Amino acid sequence: MLGALPSLAAASTLVWAVARSRAAVRQRLGRLARPATACAALSLITSFAVPTAGAYAGWKLAESAVLLLLLAAITRWSPRSELKSALPLTALAVTLWPLPLVTGESFLEAIGIATFWLIPVVAAVVAGAYPRRQELRRRRAVAEARSAQRLHLSRDLHDFVAHDISGIIVQAQAARFVAAADPSHAVLALERIEKAGLSALAAMDRTIQMLHGPETPTTEPLPDVSQLRSLVENFTSAGATEAHLDISPRATEALSREAGAAAYRIVVEALTNIRRHAPDAPHATITLTPTATTVEIRVTNDRGARPAAIRHRASRGGLGLPALTEHAQALGGTLSAGPHGNGGWQLTAVLPVTLPKETP
Template sequence: MTAWLLLITVLAALVLLDGFAGFYSVERHGPGKLTGALLAVGLVIASPRLGGRALPVAACALAFVSLCLSFLLHLTMWASSQAMGFAEPAALVWLLLLVARRGKPSWAAAAVPVLFLAVVVRPVSVDVRQSTTIMALLFALAAVTAFGIGLGTRLLLVDRRRQAAALRLEQRTEFARDLHDFVAHHVTGIVVQAQGAQVMADRRPELVPPALQRIEQAGSEALTSMRHMVGMLRDADGEVALTPLAGIGEVRSLVEEFSAVGGARARLDLEGTFDDLPVEVTTTAHRVVMEALTNVRKHAHGCTEVRVCVGRSGDRITVRVSDDGRPRHVSQSGFGLKGLDERVGLIGGSVQAGPVTGGGWGVEATLPVSTAGVVA
């Protein structure tokens, strides 16, 4: 606001300066030059309220009026040097900057040449000599500079909007991955518990109601996660923030829920401190454990024990999940491990999965504690 008031003050001072210099005192054409200057300053004042189409149209019309006045001065003031003036060219230069910065491309392309011509022609409209030619060159330099600043600012804003759109798309994609992983985890647990309830229905019917309660709880958690993430994906206008969906504390809950379902027993070992970790690291560690436990339920036949180890050593976090089951055939076209590898790679980490010594399957991820220098 202060810069805007300063600009208006400078233009008003230039109008007064031109008047004191006698640029508006020429008989017949003085009032016309004063009117042109006031129109130019008035359009600058009104420019913030003009849109991307109205601004270049109004600026082009003003520049055309200025060219007509220059042509009229050329016809009737052969021996005079009173074609000069600074208020009108200064206002036209500012309008040139604004048109290049925020005018619609098609309209700006038509307005910019007319504005440039109106700025440069006025000094030499009456007589072409050394002084007027130098002034025309100075005006041309000012016009080119203004156009460059306006165009550069426009390209910078376009690039920022493109980056913001790419970031929103990336974040929505990330939330879609979250949606897949969370729902897959809960749904897999529901399937396992339902299968267990069917087996217990004939042998131990008293265990069926607790199993149904656990199924209901897992279904409610899946629906809550789905509503939360789908709501963010639908928010097309606002910024989608990367929220701390889970951390090291939630890893313990994952392991406890896995053991509560029945079947294999899961054990969690934590080594080191995890209080000062970035959200990206804690969320990714949670994701590794969740994906690994989901794969154990799906593919580890005859598994009796799962060991989850999360340790911190220096600037690295190691997450290791291993089981003692016999791996079933795993489809290579699935999104689980592939998505996990992409997620870990986003923060500069690495993940490996394969058979472990003594039988079973293991997933190990190494995550950097600091992700400041990582380009996602």
């Protein structure tokens, strides 16, 4: 009866874990480490304390089979902190159980027997560790996909909505100052505010459609370099900075659709930074220069007055340029920004072109 006690305890532990609903089974399997440790300790005690006999050997063989099932279960479901004690002790109980039955054998033969029983232990650990690793990889993939989606959504909001809202703020400030003296200018500012608000709503609609999933059709494509001219005109009319665009038709044709959308985002970010950090800069220049394999985008602005509030806000930095730098690098290009001239600022990006296919 004493020899059968570990077998009955291990079998009862296994039945306790699985004799429930599916949700409860998974929860109990995660709590198997301590009962399995107790069963393994009881097995080791009885292995060296109970006199050997034929019936006893049969019970120990059944006990080892149940312990192997427990070993696979705890490897699969138990927390890592509990595996540190449960796994070695259970493996030791399965590996050493035959040794009391072969007391007459040599030391090397005893080592060989223990090594032989180590094989099913390794198989049980592998059987539990493989699905555990697969589930961990799946969870990491889901977390990375969600993180990438959040980053994509934040880029859309930052690149487009922030630009339109900053334009709305500038127009509202201008309308407040000219409303009393010249109502006609205030009406023009309100029209530009309406246009910028509609553009911000369109960007929000694209973001919401992305949240609904890839099966939701997109109402309009992302803007590209073909819309840079209207972007620069709206920027000039909305503030004190006069922006000039110099773009070659070959640059428009050379960029792929994805690279063209990235180029538009880069110019939007540069103009938004000018509006936020140097709103009274007299001039800004946007040039797109094509080469044999790349298109260089350069946005330069003169020095502005930079009031104290704007200097404080600019010193905090933001996520726009780092995100665009990563995007440009993902496309095979580069992006850099820094001081230029006498207190001005310059952003330079280089994007690869779509090379024409060779005809045979």
